[in-house]
Amino acid sequence: MESGGDNVTILKTLKHNEEISVASTVESIHYHDVLIIGGGLTGLRAAFQVSNSGLSGALISKVHPLRSHSVAAQGGMNASLGNVPGDDDASDDWKMHAYDTVKGSDYLADQDAVEKMCLEAIATVYELEHMGTVWSRLENGKIAQRPFGGAGFPRTCYAADRTGHNALHTLYEQVLNKNFPIYEEFFVTSLVKDKGRCIGCTAIEIMTGKIHGFISKAVLMATGGFGRVFNRSTNALINTGDGLTLALNVGVPLKDMEFVQFHPTTLYGTNILMSEGARGEGGILINSQGERFMEKYAPNSVDLAPRDVVARSIEQEIREGRGFDGGYVHLDLTHLGSDRIMERLPGIRQIAMDFAGVDPIEEPIPIQPGQHYSMGGIDADINGATMLPGLYAAGECACISVHGANRLGGNSLLETLVFGRLVADKIIDYINQTPEPDIQAVQLAINDIESKIKEVMGRKKSANIFSVKDEMTETMFQKFGIFRDGQTMEKGLKEILNMENKFSHLTIDNKNLAVNQTLVQFLEIEGMLKIAEVVARCAIKREESRGSHTRTDHPDRDDENYLKHTLIELDDKNLNISYKPVTIGMFEPKERVY
Amino acid sequence: MKLKVYRYHKNMENPRYDTFELELKPGLTVLGALFQFQQNFDDSIAFHYSCRGAVCGTCAMLINKVPRLACRTQVESLLNGDLKIPLSFYPAIEENVDWNPKEEVLVEPLPHLPVIKDLIVDMDKFFDYYKEIEPVFKPADSTPKKERLMDPESIPELELYTNCILCAACFGSCPVDGNDPEYLGPAALAKLYRFYIDPREANGIERIKTADMPRGWWDCKFHGNCRRVCPKDVPPLIAIAKAREQLEKEGEER
Ligand SMILES: Cc1cc2nc3c(=O)[nH]c(=O)nc-3n(C[C@H](O)[C@H](O)[C@H](O)COP(=O)(O)OP(=O)(O)OC[C@H]3O[C@@H](n4cnc5c(N)ncnc54)[C@H](O)[C@@H]3O)c2cc1C
Ligand code: SF4
Ligand code: FES
Numbered sequence: 018m019e020s021g022g023d024n025v026t027i028l029k030t031l032k033h034n035e036e037i038s039v040a041s042t043v044e045s046i047h048y049h050d051v052l053i054i055g056g057g058l059t060g061l062r063a064a065f066q067v068s069n070s071g072l073s074g075a076l077i078s079k080v081h082p083l084r085s086h087s088v089a090a091q092g093g094m095n096a097s098l099g100n101v102p103g104d105d106d107a108s109d110d111w112k113m114h115a116y117d118t119v120k121g122s123d124y125l126a127d128q129d130a131v132e133k134m135c136l137e138a139i140a141t142v143y144e145l146e147h148m149g150t151v152w153s154r155l156e157n158g159k160i161a162q163r164p165f166g167g168a169g170f171p172r173t174c175y176a177a178d179r180t181g182h183n184a185l186h187t188l189y190e191q192v193l194n195k196n197f198p199i200y201e202e203f204f205v206t207s208l209v210k211d212k213g214r215c216i217g218c219t220a221i222e223i224m225t226g227k228i229h230g231f232i233s234k235a236v237l238m239a240t241g242g243f244g245r246v247f248n249r250s251t252n253a254l255i256n257t258g259d260g261l262t263l264a265l266n267v268g269v270p271l272k273d274m275e276f277v278q279f280h281p282t283t284l285y286g287t288n289i290l291m292s293e294g295a296r297g298e299g300g301i302l303i304n305s306q307g308e309r310f311m312e313k314y315a316p317n318s319v320d321l322a323p324r325d326v327v328a329r330s331i332e333q334e335i336r337e338g339r340g341f342d343g344g345y346v347h348l349d350l351t352h353l354g355s356d357r358i359m360e361r362l363p364g365i366r367q368i369a370m371d372f373a374g375v376d377p378i379e380e381p382i383p384i385q386p387g388q389h390y391s392m393g394g395i396d397a398d399i400n401g402a403t404m405l406p407g408l409y410a411a412g413e414c415a416c417i418s419v420h421g422a423n424r425l426g427g428n429s430l431l432e433t434l435v436f437g438r439l440v441a442d443k444i445i446d447y448i449n450q451t452p453e454p455d456i457q458a459v460q461l462a463i464n465d466i467e468s469k470i471k472e473v474m475g476r477k478k479s480a481n482i483f484s485v486k487d488e489m490t491e492t493m494f495q496k497f498g499i500f501r502d503g504q505t506m507e508k509g510l511k512e513i514l515n516m517e518n519k520f521s522h523l524t525i526d527n528k529n530l531a532v533n534q535t536l537v538q539f540l541e542i543e544g545m546l547k548i549a550e551v552v553a554r555c556a557i558k559r560e561e562s563r564g565s566h567t568r569t570d571h572p573d574r575d576d577e578n579y580l581k582h583t584l585i586e587l588d589d590k591n592l593n594i595s596y597k598p599v600t601i602g603m604f605e606p607k608e609r610v611y
Numbered sequence: 612m613k614l615k616v617y618r619y620h621k622n623m624e625n626p627r628y629d630t631f632e633l634e635l636k637p638g639l640t641v642l643g644a645l646f647q648f649q650q651n652f653d654d655s656i657a658f659h660y661s662c663r664g665a666v667c668g669t670c671a672m673l674i675n676k677v678p679r680l681a682c683r684t685q686v687e688s689l690l691n692g693d694l695k696i697p698l699s700f701y702p703a704i705e706e707n708v709d710w711n712p713k714e715e716v717l718v719e720p721l722p723h724l725p726v727i728k729d730l731i732v733d734m735d736k737f738f739d740y741y742k743e744i745e746p747v748f749k750p751a752d753s754t755p756k757k758e759r760l761m762d763p764e765s766i767p768e769l770e771l772y773t774n775c776i777l778c779a780a781c782f783g784s785c786p787v788d789g790n791d792p793e794y795l796g797p798a799a800l801a802k803l804y805r806f807y808i809d810p811r812e813a814n815g816i817e818r819i820k821t822a823d824m825p826r827g828w829w830d831c832k833f834h835g836n837c838r839r840v841c842p843k844d845v846p847p848l849i850a851i852a853k854a855r856e857q858l859e860k861e862g863e864e865r
Contacts, residue, residue, distance in 0.1 A: 149748025158760030194747040527655035535654040
């Protein structure tokens with residue numbers, strides 16, 4: 018079914034160069050059984066599954082799938098293959114993996130979901146191998162594994178330090194080979210809800226500016242994280258968390274949004290990631306006094322303690338005056354020697370040379386902590402189902418809750434592929450028992466987006482949208498960063514609310530709809546402001562320290578009051594917070610010592 | 612410093628160049644300069660971006676007449692003249708624009724692909740050729756229970772080719788692609804070679820026969836621009852030379 022839709026016409030006046038009126042007609046409404054929004058690892062893995070099921074599906078992505086953020090993942094993917102023995106020749110198994118994950122999460126992860134992920138991990142790594150990924154290898158020909166932070170075994174499988182690149186290219190090859198339809202450079206603008214279920218979405222085709230409607234029986238959100246809400250971030254510039262705003266706007270709650278991971282080692286200046294693999298291979302952290310300061314904070318794991326612990330330690334060193342001018346410390350790899358660096362960490366070396374003019378073979382790398390990962394996301398159950406029938410979520414945009422309050426390195430690539438597949442299977446089941454959706458709601462949704470764009474374009478220019486974005490990212494890093502406290506956060510929330518208010522009167526200069534990247538950014542920033550508010554509200558309410566959420570005014574974990582997930586939802590114009598219990602399984606909460 | 616930017620959209624008869632002055636700060640990349648252009652000068656400018664870390668391959672463009680990644684290219688180094696790359700000549704890099712490389716950076720769209728708007732080109736042809744070489748793993752045996760073993764010694768050569776980020780810088784630098792729009796180009800051929808040398812595949816010579824045609828392996832004139840501009844040090848030239856050698860050897864044997 019492919020229908021032409023109504024010929025709704027929007028008339029726009031171009032302010033640029035000359036006055037031209039551009040007529041943009043609604044091109045089409047497309048029908049597919051399943052829509053996958055996002056072309057990163059999660060979206061592509063789900064597409065592969067849907068394609069195998071014989072259902073009609075399509076993938077929508079605001080960038081070409083290969084440009085998705087997944088491509089940037091460096092260090093690797095965890096699975097208890099047991100290819101490399103641990104201390105005392107012990108052998109790894111999925112339960113140890115689950116234990117490390119739950120402990121790393123500061124006991125906030127849902128243990129049923131963690132168990133599932135760790136059990137499926139092994140087959141998932143093999144599957145990528147079977148699809149052609151060139152994993153790094155051991156002498157005996159098996160997939161190589163390296164130690165990673167917070168893990169009891171060398172469990173992280175890797176393809177040099179370009180694991181995401183290799184995995185994403187492999188999956189793209191597989192999906193392309195199936196001729197799975199991909200709507201490339203389509204920016205999704207809303208989800209469509211009708212009679213209590215999700216039946217599609219609307220999107221701007223960026224290159225033409227046309228608005229399209231998509232009808233489906235189910236929608237999978239695979240839109241990635243919201244890292245760019247913070248100004249020091251390792252994330253791609255496109256990680257603006259759109260999927261979360263889309264979900265909020267149809268009344269679907271977000272979960273655990275206060276938990277934002279700060280990676281300890283990002284390149285000073287650009288905050289490009291210097292993978293944990295660098296420490297996994299033996300890199301050490303040194304302050305301006307030449308001290309290996311992690312010995313003080315984590316006597317057992319030292320430089321390989323989990324990310325939250327190391328990030329806090331670095332930040333503390335800097336705050337107490339033991340950093341270098343400008344606010345950084347050193348990641349020293351020089352003792353590893355050039356062979357090892359060239360073989361295991363060639364990408365890191367290249368980045369350090371290109372972006373900081375430093376060759377890690379010769380000198381230490383200047384690093385500081387930066388935002389890295391969004392643990393929170395769209396509230397989804399172990400099957401990826403949200404509160405809204407027909408709407409599913411997986412990958413970094415979702416909070417199925419395998420990472421709880423702090424994610425372990427190497428568990429996120431794993432999550433994308435495990436849940437990309439499992440959730441697609443659930444969707445396939447759901448679709449087989451779901452009636453046809455109604456086209457009318459999608460048509461109305463298109464009208465809504467058109468009026469909205471028209472309204473924005475018609476506003477009078479009063480300030481620059483990009484400066485509001487800079488203010489927001491600065492407030493988020495300074496007031497909701499590694500160390501938080503109630504008073505500062507209250508101030509930060511006020512600032513964010515003012516910015517939201519200010520933003521609601523802003524417009525952009527470019528009124529032409531075709532290839533209007535500023536319009537896309539306008540919509541992204543609008544959503545990011547909402548997410549900033551969400552993070553702020555959830556962080557203020559959680560009066561304890563757990564995982565990545567560190568409150569100087571409430572330094573201890575408080576299981577009695579806060580061993581629970583935060584939910585936040587948009588009800589009309591208000592954000593309401595509630596809580597729900599954590600699923601505990603094999604592992605009872607204990608104090609977390611490294 | 613100044614940024615001199617190629618501007619074009621389909622309602623314009625001819626492209627024009629806009630010049631924008633900005634402060635040179637350490638660490639400023641061409642991509643960073645383009646964002647300043649967008650934010651402070653003209654928000655209708657169009658260019659591709661995503662990772663800003665030279666890994667996603669979306670921001671290749673012609674910078675000072677050399678195809679490069681905008682996010683990886685440091686403005687200061689350009690102005691100092693440190694990033695000169697001598698290229699075998701082709702029309703798109705002709706010095707036909709007035710610009711002073713000591714204080715200006717010239718930014719134009721990647722050659723050999725149709726311009727959609729400003730610095731955005733239509734990559735369809737590049738990806739069509741990529742698709743044509745059937746870039747999907749074709750294993751020799753049925754799926755084993757665990758991983759297929761691979762000699763670690765075989766990995767470095769494979770990585771030379773798997774490192775390709777499909778940015779098309781090579782495509783925009785290849786004089787042959789400029790001349791013969793049907794030529795598959797360096798990236799597609801390098802990708803095909805990657806599958807051919809994968810020890811887990813067993814199609815042998817059949818694999819490279821996919822491009823055993825004039826517009827495939829045989830069109831290359833070994834100008835070598837592809838290798839010089841590649842941000843990931845992929846050597847399509849070597850792949851092409853070796854594939855030809857294999858095909859020639861087989862021809863003789865038959
Ligand atoms: C630098 C870096 C290194 C990392 N290294 C590792 C590692 O070594 N190991 C590990 O386990 N994890 C790592 N991670 C985390 C991991 O890479 C990510 O969590 C994971 O790749 C997310 O995948 P995804 O499929 O959920 O989303 P993404 O890959 O981010 O894809 C999101 C997709 O959604 C699309 N999209 C978003 N909004 C819209 C919209 N409005 N309309 C249409 N499409 C939209 C985008 O186009 C994109 O295709 C790293 C992260 C970073 C930042
Ligand atoms: S071979 Fe190099 S230049 Fe060509 S597409 Fe690949 S990464 Fe880009
Ligand atoms: S923005 Fe990704 S390669 Fe330049």
